[in-house]
Amino acid sequence: MLSTKFFSIDVDNDGIAILTWDVSGSAVNVFSEPAIDAYKTAIKNLTEDAAIKGVIITSAKKVFHVGADLEMAQTISSRPANVLFNIINEINGIFRTMETSNKPFVAAINGHALGGGLEMAMSCHARLVANTPKITLGLPEAKLGLMPGFGGTQRLPRLIALEQAIPMMLTGAPVNPEKALSLGLIDAIVPERDLLTEAKQWIKANPEAVQRWDKKGFKLPSGSIHSPKNAQFFIGASAQARKLTGGHIPAIPAILEAVYHGLQLHIGAGLRMEARRFVRVAKDTVSSSMIRTLFFGLNDANQLVRRPQGPDTKIFKTLGVVGAGLMGSGIAYQAARAGVSVIVLDTTEETANKALAYSSRLMEKAQAKGAVTQEKADAHMARITTTTHYNDLATCNIVIEAVFEDKTVKENVLKQVDAVLPPDTIIASNTSTIPITELSDYVTRPERFIGLHFFSPVEKMPLVEIISSKHTSSVTLAHAYDLCKTLRKTPIDVNDGRAFFTTRVVASYMTEGMALLAEGADPVLIENAGLQLGMPMGPLRVADMVNLDLVTKIDSQSKADLGDAYKEHPGIKLARQLVSLKRFGEKSKAGFYDYATKKPQLWRELKAQLNVPDATIDIDTIKKRLLTIQMVETLRCFDAGVLKTAEDANIGSILGWGFPPFTGGVASYIDTLGAKQVHENCLLLENTAGERFSPPKKLLELVSENTTLLTTQ
Numbered sequence: 001m002l003s004t005k006f007f008s009i010d011v012d013n014d015g016i017a018i019l020t021w022d023v024s025g026s027a028v029n030v031f032s033e034p035a036i037d038a039y040k041t042a043i044k045n046l047t048e049d050a051a052i053k054g055v056i057i058t059s060a061k062k063v064f065h066v067g068a069d070l071e072m073a074q075t076i077s078s079r080p081a082n083v084l085f086n087i088i089n090e091i092n093g094i095f096r097t098m099e100t101s102n103k104p105f106v107a108a109i110n111g112h113a114l115g116g117g118l119e120m121a122m123s124c125h126a127r128l129v130a131n132t133p134k135i136t137l138g139l140p141e142a143k144l145g146l147m148p149g150f151g152g153t154q155r156l157p158r159l160i161a162l163e164q165a166i167p168m169m170l171t172g173a174p175v176n177p178e179k180a181l182s183l184g185l186i187d188a189i190v191p192e193r194d195l196l197t198e199a200k201q202w203i204k205a206n207p208e209a210v211q212r213w214d215k216k217g218f219k220l221p222s223g224s225i226h227s228p229k230n231a232q233f234f235i236g237a238s239a240q241a242r243k244l245t246g247g248h249i250p251a252i253p254a255i256l257e258a259v260y261h262g263l264q265l266h267i268g269a270g271l272r273m274e275a276r277r278f279v280r281v282a283k284d285t286v287s288s289s290m291i292r293t294l295f296f297g298l299n300d301a302n303q304l305v306r307r308p309q310g311p312d313t314k315i316f317k318t319l320g321v322v323g324a325g326l327m328g329s330g331i332a333y334q335a336a337r338a339g340v341s342v343i344v345l346d347t348t349e350e351t352a353n354k355a356l357a358y359s360s361r362l363m364e365k366a367q368a369k370g371a372v373t374q375e376k377a378d379a380h381m382a383r384i385t386t387t388t389h390y391n392d393l394a395t396c397n398i399v400i401e402a403v404f405e406d407k408t409v410k411e412n413v414l415k416q417v418d419a420v421l422p423p424d425t426i427i428a429s430n431t432s433t434i435p436i437t438e439l440s441d442y443v444t445r446p447e448r449f450i451g452l453h454f455f456s457p458v459e460k461m462p463l464v465e466i467i468s469s470k471h472t473s474s475v476t477l478a479h480a481y482d483l484c485k486t487l488r489k490t491p492i493d494v495n496d497g498r499a500f501f502t503t504r505v506v507a508s509y510m511t512e513g514m515a516l517l518a519e520g521a522d523p524v525l526i527e528n529a530g531l532q533l534g535m536p537m538g539p540l541r542v543a544d545m546v547n548l549d550l551v552t553k554i555d556s557q558s559k560a561d562l563g564d565a566y567k568e569h570p571g572i573k574l575a576r577q578l579v580s581l582k583r584f585g586e587k588s589k590a591g592f593y594d595y596a597t598k599k600p601q602l603w604r605e606l607k608a609q610l611n612v613p614d615a616t617i618d619i620d621t622i623k624k625r626l627l628t629i630q631m632v633e634t635l636r637c638f639d640a641g642v643l644k645t646a647e648d649a650n651i652g653s654i655l656g657w658g659f660p661p662f663t664g665g666v667a668s669y670i671d672t673l674g675a676k677q678v679h680e681n682c683l684l685l686e687n688t689a690g691e692r693f694s695p696p697k698k699l700l701e702l703v704s705e706n707t708t709l710l711t712t713q
């Protein structure tokens, strides 16, 4: 009957309208401003047409609807608050028209219903979901620093218990249809082929549907918001939320406020309360930074937008790994998981077999959880073979070296790999610190050599830092990107330099913590300062995890390589002292921390045994130093040509070492604070803490041109 660019409407002989979302030119159904206008007109016409007995909302795509187009959400944040408020009110008006029209509206959910898509479905009088376990229903806005803005905070806790509704919104974690049914979020799960028939039945059985919260005497599923149980719940939820986000994400308290206050009001007033908070949250730099990096940036990286154009996509059938330690075994697991055959080489059969044990342990765990069938586990294991002979690697499409972090060992291995491979096969190193250009001396055709820096544990950490040497060809780089896609990893693309980007910057955080301790700062304050900034761990805990003998080894290697250019970091002596006390860090159950108890404790004797003075350094100064040093080191990576783009700096910092996601990443945070402010901080700290804080060239450029990292791309 009617067809628009966003949906079509058919009316059957019983007067039941089927509104089928199918946004043209998009893989998913989303609300854009023109789509909202068209939807408003359609709903007005349907509800005013006496011949229409009810409306089914469904989708012609694999997804049902995923809500607001994020492009719109991001541009919206730059518009005046009243314009934004009006758009939200438009949507709320449409959804209220559906609810109060007296005509039954049924959501026939045949794919993911997320964000505004679920909010639309919750505005229907019933929700039927196709019996497809892969379907998810959720309100993921908080993951991008936003809050549900089309009624989610008001309708969800009017449909399901607060104890379930609040975590769903705060974490953004979706539920599957079965869970949704048990919570009361949906009315039924039906076979996919019967979805429309069942929806029509529902309409016929409920010719005059009234939304439950519009009925007299409506009671919240969790009872009065003022009950002692609910009051207690809100106190706990607020404390928990603060603990999780450190108070850095405005959307989190805004969700709690909207629910708490909104549930005391009629739905209409609750929706207005939500809208006001949504506008505040959407206009905050936190949400725009998070959307930019964690949605657009991540999508771009995963779609390989920065891959060199030209070379054909490389298909990887067999991957070779040399070194079956923590990293080699992890890479082998990930490749086998992606359907790639793997040949793992180590010095002895016994050590090579560690890769099999690693995979088999993870497969058993997945099977125990029901995530993997026996058949799949068997197929996975069959893809991994082990060897001690280099000749067996000859058929691989790529070989990744993951042996000890020692140049001599790597030289020996790379020469042997080089000797058996055809000239075009890529050779990669997983080194975390040794310059790739230096390692490329050990292969006959350095243009086919590249760094592929995976993170530990490989199966969990999504990032791969691709490092080109001075000689790496663009074909090799393009194919390294292709491998990341095959292995389902997010690539960032950097140039060579000591410790590249991620290791270099996280090391600066770690050593700054040590320098603060060496000056006499309280170690408890140092660690808490890191956590308060939103870092996943304090700097001393990071040092223990990396292991202090490795920290000192890397430092000695740098000293040997850099000669006169080497400057000892004021924190490094503490790592040496601990190593001499046989406190190597987490692996020896003793370092800056003691690991005898379940929760690691800072070593009580730390200051006394390391002979550091007592000094009063306040927490704000500590925070400023821990944060500024990461910015300075990032800017130096731009100076050195290691970093090519701000986007890679952002993604690498969040996925690589857990730089606080609410900032949108380290480059985004430099832009948010403004180059001028960062420059002032540098000058202050250069005077008080040392020349490592002297403003980098890139920062001076940003200040003099009054610009940002993102706009200089």
Ligand code: NAD
Pocket: 322, 323, 324, 325, 326, 327, 328, 345, 346, 347, 351, 401, 402, 403, 404, 405, 406, 409, 412, 413, 430, 431, 432, 433, 453, 454, 455, 456
């Ligand atoms: P590991 O000590 O766990 O494993 C190294 C493996 O290499 C061992 O199985 C060893 O038997 C094998 N090996 C040593 N010499 C060999 C040789 N000549 N021929 C064949 N095999 C040999 O080390 P790891 O932690 O897996 O680190 C490996 C590489 O990955 C290093 O370059 C390291 O810097 C890098 N890396 C480590 C991490 C991490 O968190 N551990 C993260 C990123 C990168």
